[in-house]
Amino acid sequence: MLNPYLKLFYKSNRIESFENFDAGYFSKLLVSKKPAFWQKAGERMALSLFKSASRRVPAYADFLKKCRVKPEKIKKIDDFRHLPVTDKAGYLKSYPLEMLCWDGKLEKNSIFSVSSGSSGVPFFWPRGENLELETSIYHELFLKDFFGIGRRPTLFINTFSMGIYIAGVLTLNAVLKISQKNYPLMIITPGINLDEILRIVREIGSKFEQIIISGYPPFIKDMLERGEMEGLNWKKIKIKFLFATEGFSEQWRDYVLNKVGAKDPLNNSLNIYGSADAGILGHETPICIFLRRKLPDLFKRDNVLPTLTQYNPFLKFFEIVNNEVIFSCYGGIPLIRYNIHDSGGIKNFNEVAEKLSAETLRNKVWKLPFLYVFSKSDNICSLYGVKIYPENIRTALEKPALNKSVTGKFVMAAKNKGNQDQYLEINCELKNGVNPAENLKEKARNVIFKTLADNNLEYRTLHASIGKKADPEIILWLKDHQKYFDPKSIKQRWKKNL
Secondary structure, rough: OOOOHHHHOOOOOOOOOOOOOOHHHHHHHHHHHHHHHHHHHHHHHHHHHHEEEEEEEEOHHHHHHHHOOHHEEEEEEEEOOOOOOOOOOHHHOOHHHHHHHHHHHHHHHOOEEOOOOOOOOEEEEOHHHHHHHHHHHHHHHHHHHHHHOOOOOEEEEEEOOOOOOOOHHHHHHHHHHHHHOOOOOEEEOOOOOOOHHHHHHHHHHHHHOEEEEEEHHHHHHHHHHHHHOOOOOHHHOEEEEEOOOOOOOHHHHHHHHHHHOOOOOOOOOEEEEEEEEOOEEEEEHHHHHHHHOOOOOOOOOOEEOOOOEOOOOOOOOOEEEEOOOEEEEOOOOEEEEEEEEEEEEEHHHHHHHHOOOOHHHHOOOOOOOOEEEEHHHHHEEEEOOOOEEEEHHHHHHHHHHHHHHEEEEEEEEEEEEEOOOEEEEEEEEEOOOOOOOOOHHHHHHHHHHHHHHHHHHHHHHHHHHHHHEEEEHHOOOEEOOOOOOOOOOOOOEEEOOO
């Protein structure tokens, strides 16, 4: 079923095809409409979605009945906010797949994707025209407004894994539809084949004024370092990056952009927050990157800088419940007050705008709300009850003292010694040609300890209390070691569950 509010993206009511979507028209709305307009739009969409799903989705109707909710009594957004929260374990896995779909008909969808299983057993996600259309709209807007695909011939290299996972196929479909609207844009999809990616850049990259490379951040970093090692001069090519599936620091962004000689951190990369559940949930805009770099304390929690995005309430309605991200959206499986179990928060545009200068706001700034997201709870280690965030370790491995020796990939785990003392183990991947020498292990331990102590108050307090028992233990692994760093894996797991 199509989200009926998609018609507001068009000058006319003809939403049956992406070709009718006018990105220039909607881009003007994003800049000109006041924040209250977007908030009200999201509330209307959420209520409309609930009413349709309560009638037409068998599983959701049964779920409401079991929770003793009478749909006819849900009339205002305050009523909606008191609906029971759904999630994968308590809702999706309690019903046959077809019952979760519109009208109980799985075949009304057109394609399956499979979640990566980073938080459990992989799940089959059916999707149809709504999510495909939404994704194409998102991509055209940010590629046109921030990457200038309408002004210069562009090669789009899609390095997301293809096959049953969502990112590669969804990106291909979206960009292909955009290129068919007479943009000077071509796409090629090598997936995670490093040899093919580098061959593409060498042999046809110079035929375009710019290259956009989409991919998983740790993989993109590997790609740049591998190309550099093989003599590829990235700085001769105008390259921009579209990242997804993983957060990163601004220090990491600078490292990657410096590799390709990009001078403007606000307009040369963009990170997408998405999931197999619902496609794109939000994405960075230049103002998001500006805020992360200039006003990070607006969003930090436990001194951790989150992924900061803007989102479109016409497409996704967000709430925060007990510091967790809850969203509602149309899709092959419609999701109402769905808990993805990511930690985060929301700020409306006005809350942020009052911190910005008039000069900053004169730029092309979308008036959409902000969503900020931290690590999933199952990626956080607990050491003596202290939360150790993967961002803390990433920051350490990006330091100049270590980044020439390690790739930035790691796996951490809280373990127990023979005497049952708990300790933090961190497994780090070395770059090609680097050996796991004892002095490097000691250097890594010192840098990680200092970064943890500087950035994590609870850890600093713990170390003052128990001393060296809180020191991390470091294990160094050769590149691509299959125990933790199998190159065939779609995502890097940052924590080992014991």
